[in-house]
Amino acid sequence: MAGPAFRAAPVRVRIPATSANLGPGFDAFGLALGLYDDVAIRVADEGLSIDIAGEGADDLSRDENHLVVRAAHAAFEAMGGRPPGLDVVCANRIPHGRGLGSSAAAICAGVIAARALTIGGAERLDDEAALALATELEGHPDNVAACLLGGFTIAWTDEDGPRAVRSSPDRGISPVVFVPSTPLSTEVARGLLPAKVTHRDASANAARAALLVTALTTRPDLLFAATEDRLHQTYRAPAMPASAELIDKLRAQGMAAVVSGAGPTVLALVTPDRVDEAIGTAGPDWVVRQLDVDGAGASVMPLA
Numbered sequence: 269m270a271g272p273a274f275r276a277a278p279v280r281v282r283i284p285a286t287s288a289n290l291g292p293g294f295d296a297f298g299l300a301l302g303l304y305d306d307v308a309i310r311v312a313d314e315g316l317s318i319d320i321a322g323e324g325a326d327d328l329s330r331d332e333n334h335l336v337v338r339a340a341h342a343a344f345e346a347m348g349g350r351p352p353g354l355d356v357v358c359a360n361r362i363p364h365g366r367g368l369g370s371s372a373a374a375i376c377a378g379v380i381a382a383r384a385l386t387i388g389g390a391e392r393l394d395d396e397a398a399l400a401l402a403t404e405l406e407g408h409p410d411n412v413a414a415c416l417l418g419g420f421t422i423a424w425t426d427e428d429g430p431r432a433v434r435s436s437p438d439r440g441i442s443p444v445v446f447v448p449s450t451p452l453s454t455e456v457a458r459g460l461l462p463a464k465v466t467h468r469d470a471s472a473n474a475a476r477a478a479l480l481v482t483a484l485t486t487r488p489d490l491l492f493a494a495t496e497d498r499l500h501q502t503y504r505a506p507a508m509p510a511s512a513e514l515i516d517k518l519r520a521q522g523m524a525a526v527v528s529g530a531g532p533t534v535l536a537l538v539t540p541d542r543v544d545e546a547i548g549t550a551g552p553d554w555v556v557r558q559l560d561v562d563g564a565g566a567s568v569m570p571l572a
């Protein structure tokens with residue numbers, strides 16, 4: 269295929285935060301949340317300029333190592349070639365290293381923006397290829413699947429690569445996130461996991477994960493039972509003791525609380541009448557937000 273041509277006009281993409289695992293669905297389940305990064309990218313005649321506002325403005329690199337740029341470059345290469353330069357403007361709202369899918373959002377922003385900037389991009393990089401590329405860059409498919417598709421997603425990998433299906437959570441479920449001030453990198457949190465787990469723990473998780481699909485989509489009354497996990501949360505608790513304590517407190521009140529992604533954010537999935545009670549359970553050290561479920565996933569937006 270000949271190298272691609274590019275659109276002269278900038279594109280703006282809106283990318284949701286995501287919560288992965290949801291308790292028992294380690295590396296498989298994801299939920300898109302109504303908290304967004306906005307990224308605008310324009311093809312330039314040369315060079316690279318990166319403007320960052322919000323999360324990470326003080327510490328992110330402003331060169332080719334910037335994750336949005338790395339993902340965009342990877343996507344351009346996959347579509348046949350890069351443009352000569354890029355101007356990138358990021359408005360970041362998803363906190364970094366907290367378990368709300370900031371790295372997946374940055375990757376999906378780069379991939380979706382690059383596709384929108386490339387003439388014929390949708391044919392050169394279809395949705396399956398975009399998921400595969402984003403998964404390769406992120407290392408696992410759960411956050412990127414929810415980020416690209418919105419809603420509640422189940423991701424898995426077969427011989428053809430990562431796959432995902434999406435469904436809409438029951439409208440009677442309100443996600444509440446409790447974000448601590450200190451980050452924990454996913455890499456460190458994954459390093460705490462054992463290489464092997466017992467058959468008993470694996471089968472316990474299989475039952476709860478299967479139950480969670482029903483609980484999330486049609487039976488919110490089963491969410492508490494469905495969010496038990498034995499594959500990652502206990503192993504990671506020593507790296508996030510305050511999160512483990514808050515989860516215990518919320519669960520003692522019958523609320524479905526879990527580690528969000530690799531932590532240390534805590535996610536509670538509650539009915540709307542219990543949102544205030546959930547929020548009141550956390551002390552002043554937490555930034556607590558009730559968020560909507562995002563139904564659209566990563567979207568190309570009209571320019572303002």
Ligand SMILES: Nc1ncnc2c1ncn2[C@@H]1O[C@H](COP(=O)(O)OP(=O)(O)OP(=O)(O)O)[C@@H](O)[C@H]1O
Nearest residue numbers: 335364365366367368369370371374453454529530
């Ligand atoms: N908007 C962004 N722009 C550039 N780089 C980002 C952006 N968001 C995240 N990153 C990079 O990703 C790192 C955080 O990724 P990490 O996987 O550790 O946490 P997370 O994605 O926030 O959490 P989780 O994967 O558990 O949901 C940041 O330290 C930064 O290097």
Ligand SMILES: N[C@@H](CCO)C(=O)O
Nearest residue numbers: 288294295454529530
């Ligand atoms: N499934 C991943 C999500 C965080 O990126 C983990 O728990 O490590």
